[in-house]
Amino acid sequence: MISNDVLINQMKICSKCYEIYGFWNYRWRNKVFYQKCCSDCEDYNRKSDMPIKEIKQEKWDGFDFNEMVMLCYCCGQKVLKSGSRWSVFFCEDCKKKVMELNQQFQRAIIPIGSHSLMNGIGLNKDGIDNPQAIKEFHAKTNKMFASNEKLRKWTTQRLSNNFKVLGYDDDVLLNDYIAKAAVVVDKSEAFGQMCDFLFGIPRL
Secondary structure, eight states: OOOGGGOOSOOEEOTTTOOEEEEEEETTTTEEEEEOOOTTSTTTTTOTTOOGGGTTOOOOTTOSSSOSEEEOTTTSOSEEEOSSTTOBSSOHHHHHHHHHHHHHHTSOSSOSBSSGGGGTOOOOTTTTTOHHHHHHHHHHHHHHHHHHHHHHHHHHHHHHHHHHHHTOOSOEEHHHHHHHHHHHSOOTTHHHHHHHHHTOOOOO
């Protein structure tokens, strides 16, 4: 997890798609990246601080996709590392609850990341030449992708509600949002509300 005190940039949260955008100074590689908000957002290529050269952005070296940081998919209040197919969707508090729920159902009812192996879905060497195993693998991965998409919809709803509670109408500095949300927004009910949104199942 990324500590909030090392956010050395002026990144913001888009008030339309609720994704993080802006410049990130990557100290380890001594590079500056410009993270864009959601590609479906009407402001995707229209942010005032975005350089023209970033309109046709190439994939960053060393990343699976062009994203440095994201907000927890459950509570929307913690900043997490991203950009890897192995990136975890949840902060430690929310991840613990998700893992407990998955253990209860003995499968990844809520995906913890985008890679199938993170969610116990894979093909062993015996399954590679087994049509039935391949069919089952594709069915499970398609179901996981659908769950990922629904998770994203929940995150958007959660952040929209957080914005309303905090009184934000426009794009907001990420640091300001994190600091204010920690004081004003009640995180304790986020997991139960996420479960209700995804499945309508009882809260733990």
